[in-house]
Amino acid sequence: MNTDLQTPPQSNSNAEPLRQSRFGNIGDGFFYWTTLLFAASVLVVTVLIGFQLTQASMPALKEFGWRFLTNSTWDPVRQVYGAWPYIFGTLASSFLALLMAVPVALGTAIFLVELCPYWLRGILSFMVELLAAVPSVVYGLWGIFVLIPILQPVQAKIASSGLSAIPFFSGAPTGYSMMAGALVLSIMILPIITAVSRDVLSNVPAAQREAAFGLGATHWEAVKGPILRSARSGIMGAIILGLARAMGETMAITMVIGNGKNASWSLLAPANSLASILANQFAEASGLQMPSLMYIALVLFGVAILVNAAARLLLWNMARGTNHA
Amino acid sequence: MPDKSTFSQPPLLEKTSLARRIQNNSMYALTILATLLAVIPLALVLYYVAVRGLGVLNLQFFTQVQAPPGEAGGGLKHSIMGTLLIVGMASALGVPCGVLGGIYLAEFGNNKFGWWVRFAADVLNGVPSIVVGIFVYALVILPLPNPHFSAWAGSLALCIMMIPTVMRTTEEIIRLVPVSLRDASLALGATRSFTMIRIVLSAARGGVITGVLLAIARIAGETAPLLFTALGNNFFSLDPNQPIASLPVTIFNFSMSPYDRWNALAWGGALVLVLMIMVLSVAARYFTRGKFTSSK
Numbered sequence: 001m002n003t004d005l006q007t008p009p010q011s012n013s014n015a016e017p018l019r020q021s022r023f024g025n026i027g028d029g030f031f032y033w034t035t036l037l038f039a040a041s042v043l044v045v046t047v048l049i050g051f052q053l054t055q056a057s058m059p060a061l062k063e064f065g066w067r068f069l070t071n072s073t074w075d076p077v078r079q080v081y082g083a084w085p086y087i088f089g090t091l092a093s094s095f096l097a098l099l100m101a102v103p104v105a106l107g108t109a110i111f112l113v114e115l116c117p118y119w120l121r122g123i124l125s126f127m128v129e130l131l132a133a134v135p136s137v138v139y140g141l142w143g144i145f146v147l148i149p150i151l152q153p154v155q156a157k158i159a160s161s162g163l164s165a166i167p168f169f170s171g172a173p174t175g176y177s178m179m180a181g182a183l184v185l186s187i188m189i190l191p192i193i194t195a196v197s198r199d200v201l202s203n204v205p206a207a208q209r210e211a212a213f214g215l216g217a218t219h220w221e222a223v224k225g226p227i228l229r230s231a232r233s234g235i236m237g238a239i240i241l242g243l244a245r246a247m248g249e250t251m252a253i254t255m256v257i258g259n260g261k262n263a264s265w266s267l268l269a270p271a272n273s274l275a276s277i278l279a280n281q282f283a284e285a286s287g288l289q290m291p292s293l294m295y296i297a298l299v300l301f302g303v304a305i306l307v308n309a310a311a312r313l314l315l316w317n318m319a320r321g322t323n324h325a
Numbered sequence: 326m327p328d329k330s331t332f333s334q335p336p337l338l339e340k341t342s343l344a345r346r347i348q349n350n351s352m353y354a355l356t357i358l359a360t361l362l363a364v365i366p367l368a369l370v371l372y373y374v375a376v377r378g379l380g381v382l383n384l385q386f387f388t389q390v391q392a393p394p395g396e397a398g399g400g401l402k403h404s405i406m407g408t409l410l411i412v413g414m415a416s417a418l419g420v421p422c423g424v425l426g427g428i429y430l431a432e433f434g435n436n437k438f439g440w441w442v443r444f445a446a447d448v449l450n451g452v453p454s455i456v457v458g459i460f461v462y463a464l465v466i467l468p469l470p471n472p473h474f475s476a477w478a479g480s481l482a483l484c485i486m487m488i489p490t491v492m493r494t495t496e497e498i499i500r501l502v503p504v505s506l507r508d509a510s511l512a513l514g515a516t517r518s519f520t521m522i523r524i525v526l527s528a529a530r531g532g533v534i535t536g537v538l539l540a541i542a543r544i545a546g547e548t549a550p551l552l553f554t555a556l557g558n559n560f561f562s563l564d565p566n567q568p569i570a571s572l573p574v575t576i577f578n579f580s581m582s583p584y585d586r587w588n589a590l591a592w593g594g595a596l597v598l599v600l601m602i603m604v605l606s607v608a609a610r611y612f613t614r615g616k617f618t619s620s621k
Contacts, residue, residue: 031518035429038422039442042492045485046445049452049460056463107359115356124360126610131367133602135546137573138595141580142370145377145588187366194363218341218349241451248453250549251577275549278455282462282553297459301452308451312444 053301057294068295072263074277081292083274083299088263090273093178093253094246097185102239105190109197110223125198132191140255143184148175148256155179155268167265176258179267184252189242196241196315200234201227237314244307248300250275274300371599378596381589390561391575394584401594403561404575408598410563411476411555411571412545415483419544420537423488427495427533428521434496443496446489458482458550466554476562476569479555483544490543494536498529531612538612542605546598548573572598 054061060068064081071082108128112121155173163169204227212222228235258270259280272280274296282293341349385400392399426446430439461482466472502525510520526533551557556568557578563569572594579591 027519028517031521032433035425036433039426039429039434039439039492041422041426042449042489043442043445045488046449046452048464049449049456052460052463053456104359104362107356108363111356111360115353116360124364127364127367130603130606131363131370133542133546133606134367134370135548135573135598135602137546137548137576137580138374138599139370141576141591141595142373144580145592146369146373187370190363190366216341218345220349220352221345223352244451248451248456250453250455251573255577255580275453275455278459279549279552282459294459294463297456300456304452304456305448308448309444312447 049301050298053294053298057291057298060288060291060295063288064292064295068292069299074261076286076289079288081288081295083277083292083296085261085263086272086274086277086296087299089178089257089260089271090247090275093181093185093257093271093273094243096178096182096267097189097246098239098243100182100186101190101193101242105193105238105242106197106235108190108194109201112194112198113201114219114223125195128191128194131187132195136188136249136251137255139184139188140252143180143252143256147183148180151175151177151180151183159268168267171264171266171269173268174258174270176256176270177268178257178260178264178271181253181257181271181273182267184256185246185249188249188252189245192245193238193242196238197231197235200231200238200315203234204230233314237311240307240311240314244304244311247273247303247307248275250279254279374592374595374599377589377592378594378599381593382596386590386593391559391590392586394582394587397586399586399590401572401575401590401597403558404570404572404594405597406561406563407476407555407558407570408545408572410565411479411483411551411569412541414476414480414565415487415544416537416541418480419484419487419540420491422484423491423540424495424526424533424537426488426492428499428526430492430496431499432521443493446492449485450489450493453549454486454547455549455552457485458553461485461550462553474554474556474568476555476565476567479551479569479571480565482550482554483547486547486550487540487544490540491536494539495529495533498532498536499525501532502528534612535609538605538609542602542609545605546573546602548577552577 060081064071068081068083069087070084071080072084073080073082074085075081108124112124116124152173152175155175155177158164158169159171159173164171208226208230209222212226217225253273254276257272257276259276260270260272262269264271278293278296278300281289285293385398387400387405388402389398389400390403391401426442430442433439434442461478465478465481466474506524506528507520510524511517515524551571551574555571555574557574558568558570560570576591576594576598579587579594582588
């Protein structure tokens with residue numbers, strides 16, 4: 001790009017021969033500063049979110065410090081707060097959702113890039129993107145009235161069978177559970193992982209594939225070896241973006257995860273995530289509860305920064321790698 | 326030097342072994358299975374929304390507000406109008422903000438400041454929507470002498486969610502406009518701002534509209550940022566200073582309620598919301614049909 005475009009325009013009194021509007025350069029300066037102001041707005045808002053949340057959570061930060069993150073008591077009566085059950089719930093539900101979504105998303109992405117006939121590709125891509133556009137609250141509604149009635153008999157069967165001896169399936173089945181939350185989450189993060197992996201896979205240089213075929217590889221061997229290997233960091237980026245989506249998802253998970261109080265290994269037990277505790281309790285928070293919830297929001301904000309930074313780094317490296325190849 | 330025999334008798338096309346062919350074909354089958362697994366939930370969600378929602382949609386649904394709990398009848402006029410108002414107000418601020426910021430990033434943003442703006446936009450894009458809602462609550466509602474929820478606050482939250490998307494897509498589209506267009510305009514004596522607004526932006530118009538429509542589709546379905554800002558309202562209101570109903574929040578509240586009629590209204594609301602978003606998404610594709618296809 002022309003480097004001249006990157007410097008702010010300055011009035012140039014030597015430009016006599018060009019008949020310019022007397023206000024032209026003033027207009028340019030005005031234009032430059034206006035766009036700069038609006039661009040700066042996102043920077044300001046991001047910093048302001050960090051500042052505001054830190055300030056609002058200060059009482060809880062002072063009172064509980066880092067122990068807030070590992071303490072598992074959340075007691076509005078005694079005014080003692082610890083976020084561990086919710087951190088655990090967020091980690092567990094996101095991990096389970098990734099476990100279910102990643103293989104399906106990767107398979108779909110490979111199908112879309114490698115096998116799919118051209119006429120079907122557009123339709124399938126559109127459907128996957130539509131899946132991403134459906135609002136979270138609609139998935140929650142579907143979860144409550146369709147998924148949970150399906151899950152309830154399954155869970156009852158598990159609970160009455162020998163499986164209940166395993167900690168993952170212990171306890172009374174309620175329908176509203178970690179299992180329901182993770183299932184809905186996995187459906188919701190599928191599109192983003194699929195879409196990003198698809199883009200990454202289709203950016204793998206054709207030479208890689210042709211070389212593999214030239215050496216006598218089958219189609220799958222070509223995918224498994226050179227193609228997935230050069231797409232590796234991009235796919236990691238896709239998974240991390242999916243993870244970020246899963247950890248921040250609020251409505252759907254609030255509606256089906258059951259608003260549980262304890263960290264439990266059981267898939268059948270109700271649980272809670274950082275985001276769902278905010279949705280459930282923020283409206284009625286009193287005393288130290290409000291700063292504690294602000295603390296949780298701050299944790300979610302910090303995680304969002306870290307995860308996104310990591311994903312961008314991976315995807316940027318990927319883009320640079322393919323450009324230079 | 327390699328052994329001469331490898332050259333003299335090359336195994337030209339050795340038949341791929343059965344094991345490898347079986348492996349290859351079973352992996353084909355697995356990817357097809359994965360695709361089916363990905364498409365089935367979408368089909369299920371859309372099927373239930375369509376079937377359960379269609380049964381509720383009638384004139385009453387669009388012209389009345391909700392009935393008291395447990396009573397038959399009632400509609401979601403207040404929520405539909407509320408969503409239109411909040412999203413409209415959010416777009417009125419968010420679109421110019423995002424487009425102008427995108428112009429900055431594309432034209433003047435190849436510097437340290439531009440890098441930070443891009444990073445902030447990406448982070449803001451990834452911040453959970455409930456955190457944005459809580460931020461706006463702490464920023465706008467708490468400092469009020471008499472804290473109350475309002476449509477303004479809800480719009481502000483949605484606006485914050487919208488700006489990064491619009492900004493980044495605008496930037497990408499403007500970068501695709503050929504430099505020769507700019508050069509031609511500048512060479513004819515146009516000022517830089519005139520070139521940007523009348524030539525470059527006009528060439529990128531379709532792509533920018535696509536980005537804006539997709540951003541609107543995204544915020545129209547957001548619930549979490551509205552919970553503690555716009556709150557919700559059982560009655561019809563278009564007063565920006567008052568709490569206001571919106572489709573997503575109403576769906577959320579009604580889906581958790583024990584009343585059949587409210588549950589049914591939630592499905593109807595979900596259908597209307599999904600249709601609105603689908604229309605926006607399809608319109609977004611229409612504006613970039615055939616253009617810029619090389620970039621995803």
